Amino acid sequence: MKIDPRWAGFLVMVALGLLLMFGLPQVLDLFGLVQMTVFVAMAMFALSQGFLWGYGGIMSFGQAAFFGLGGYAYAIAVINLGDSTLPVVIAVAVPVVFAALLGYFMFYGRISDAYIGVITLTVSVILFELVNSTSGDAYHIGAAQLGGFNGIPGVPPLNMPGDSSSPLDPGQMWYAAVGSLIMVYIVLRAILASRFGRVVVAIRENETRAMLIGYDPRFYKLLTFMIAAGVAGLAGCLFTNWGGFISPTVFSLTMSAQVIIFVLVGGLGTLLGPMIGAVGIEYLITIAGSQHLVDANLGLGIVLVAFVLLVPQGVVPLIRDKVLPFAKLVPRQSKPIPTGAEVPR
Amino acid sequence: MTILAVSRLRSGYGRIPILAGVTLGVGEGEIVGILGHNGMGKTTLLRTLMGYLPATDGSVQFDGRDITRLSPTARARLGIGYVPQGREIFATLSVAENLRMGCLRQPDADQTIAAILQDFPRLTRLLDRMGGALSGGEQQLLALARCLCGAPRLILLDEPTEGIQPSIIEEIIETLLAVRRRRPVTIVLVEQNLNFIAALSNRILILQKGEVTREIPPEVARDRTMIDEFVGMA
Numbered sequence: 001m002k003i004d005p006r007w008a009g010f011l012v013m014v015a016l017g018l019l020l021m022f023g024l025p026q027v028l029d030l031f032g033l034v035q036m037t038v039f040v041a042m043a044m045f046a047l048s049q050g051f052l053w054g055y056g057g058i059m060s061f062g063q064a065a066f067f068g069l070g071g072y073a074y075a076i077a078v079i080n081l082g083d084s085t086l087p088v089v090i091a092v093a094v095p096v097v098f099a100a101l102l103g104y105f106m107f108y109g110r111i112s113d114a115y116i117g118v119i120t121l122t123v124s125v126i127l128f129e130l131v132n133s134t135s136g137d138a139y140h141i142g143a144a145q146l147g148g149f150n151g152i153p154g155v156p157p158l159n160m161p162g163d164s165s166s167p168l169d170p171g172q173m174w175y176a177a178v179g180s181l182i183m184v185y186i187v188l189r190a191i192l193a194s195r196f197g198r199v200v201v202a203i204r205e206n207e208t209r210a211m212l213i214g215y216d217p218r219f220y221k222l223l224t225f226m227i228a229a230g231v232a233g234l235a236g237c238l239f240t241n242w243g244g245f246i247s248p249t250v251f252s253l254t255m256s257a258q259v260i261i262f263v264l265v266g267g268l269g270t271l272l273g274p275m276i277g278a279v280g281i282e283y284l285i286t287i288a289g290s291q292h293l294v295d296a297n298l299g300l301g302i303v304l305v306a307f308v309l310l311v312p313q314g315v316v317p318l319i320r321d322k323v324l325p326f327a328k329l330v331p332r333q334s335k336p337i338p339t340g341a342e343v344p345r
Numbered sequence: 346m347t348i349l350a351v352s353r354l355r356s357g358y359g360r361i362p363i364l365a366g367v368t369l370g371v372g373e374g375e376i377v378g379i380l381g382h383n384g385m386g387k388t389t390l391l392r393t394l395m396g397y398l399p400a401t402d403g404s405v406q407f408d409g410r411d412i413t414r415l416s417p418t419a420r421a422r423l424g425i426g427y428v429p430q431g432r433e434i435f436a437t438l439s440v441a442e443n444l445r446m447g448c449l450r451q452p453d454a455d456q457t458i459a460a461i462l463q464d465f466p467r468l469t470r471l472l473d474r475m476g477g478a479l480s481g482g483e484q485q486l487l488a489l490a491r492c493l494c495g496a497p498r499l500i501l502l503d504e505p506t507e508g509i510q511p512s513i514i515e516e517i518i519e520t521l522l523a524v525r526r527r528r529p530v531t532i533v534l535v536e537q538n539l540n541f542i543a544a545l546s547n548r549i550l551i552l553q554k555g556e557v558t559r560e561i562p563p564e565v566a567r568d569r570t571m572i573d574e575f576v577g578m579a
Contacts, residue, residue, distance in 0.1 A: 198445060201437075202435050206435060212421060214495060
């Protein structure tokens with residue numbers, strides 16, 4: 001039986017994910033596993049940006065808004081409800097509904113790509129300022145004090161579905177985080193392989209052309225935006241769970257910029273690339289923060305500039321298009337000749 | 346029966362008027378050619394008929410329904426196909442994926458594509474190739490095939506021979522004639538290649554300064570002296 005190379009790659013990725021999920025707890029101590037759990041949350045955040053930008057062609061400079069909304073929605077809901085089962089759903093639903101409202105005005109209002117970037121960035125800054133100014137006892141939702149700049153500490157962790165008396169320990173949290181990441185990856189792959197996914201990619205390629213053959217780009221872009229917001233919300237939920245804490249910094253420009261760098265380094269137009277970019281850069285940040293030879297931010301900046309200059313296409317496309325064909329592991333693909341009709345990605 | 350009725354249609358780009366009141370009718374199953382100099386409004390006419398450019402005045406009726414204010418998406422869903430100038434295919438999708446994109450309302454895309462490929466044998470062996478890796482002529486055939494996948498009742502075809510080598514032009518003519526024999530499709534064809542437009546059209550309209558000024562039979566398009574007199578473009 002001959003397997004399509006794309007599906008073979010997908011199966012390999014899922015197998016590798018499962019291997020990491022069950023293998024890492026055997027080789028890492030608890031501290032290492034907890035650190036890897038936050039990398040997984042950031043990988044899911046990067047996946048949302050990679051799906052939106054790389055496949056939908058929508059450049060959001062404020063994806064942190066949905067990440068933060070997911071995190072805050074989880075924290076507020078779980079503090080009020082106790083059991084984490086419904087709060088996880090709320091952490092996905094709140095960003096999706098917010099994205100539906102924002103996206104409706106952006107896409108049906110025919111806002112151009114550049115302004116979509118500006119609007120999403122502005123929304124993220126507004127949320128940062130808004131949550132930042134909620135210090136004091138007056139600012140609470142039910143039992144959850146919003147806490148302004150200090151954020152919400154002591155957020156209860158995930159528990160076994162429907163059983164608030166069985167919270168997950170850090171080891172179990174690892175399985176929940178990686179399991180969620182693998183599930184999201186599979187769902188996004190399935191979406192991209194569906195008719196909907198083909199239309200999304202076609203709209204990225206040439207929006208006018210897709211419109212003239214009967215597809216409504218506004219509708220497809222809105223759905224793509226909502227899906228990416230839901231994934232970012234789930235990532236925010238995992239992030240809040242990791243530290244049991246959330247603060248307005250999740251809405252910061254740093255978060256929005258960081259996720260773009262994850263995608264660029266890992267490779268735009270792939271799902272694997274953003275995840276690898278996120279884990280790699282988060283690891284570098286950790287290493288840089290624990291040494292005293294050079295300023296961590298300076299060192300990281302140099303690494304990022306070097307990446308953009310030397311590997312502009314990102315790590316995964318480099319391996320896929322140059323390394324694997326060179327090693328004759330996969331056949332070279334025919335390259336499209338630019339027609340001048342493509343929408344810039 | 347008239348499938349397309351255009352009345353005093355005006356349109357343009359910003360404040361620059363291009364169409365100055367076009368009136369024409371196209372019967373079901375007809376191939377109507379539109380001939381004119383560069384800048385006379387041929388492409389603008391097709392873009393306005395498709396709704397890509399808004400009409401500033403006049404009306405467009407398709408199958409008895411006023412579609413003047415409908416979006417391009419809505420017009421495509423009603424059964425109007427548009428193959429624009431410059432053979433705009435999806436360059437990074439394969440030929441097969443390009444064809445699937447055209448099967449908007451088809452319950453069985455594979456069956457639809459198989460039926461369409463009977464008229465496009467050249468594409469059959471290129472199904473896995475990227476759209477952008479095809480030659481210009483092959484891209485034009487792909488654009489036509491993709492349009493047909495949507496089972497349009499009316500096709501707006503804009504200069505399909507532009508930049509195409511002569512051998513493929515003959516193939517496009519044969520393909521379009523075969524398509525017409527198999528399907529009850531109506532075509533409005535904008536073209537500057539006189540042999541091409543004469544070979545396909547039932548009648549030809551001359552467009553000058555944004556208006557239809559004359560209708561000629563296709564034989565006249567083969568007579569360069571006559572065309573020079575009517576259009577000044579032979």
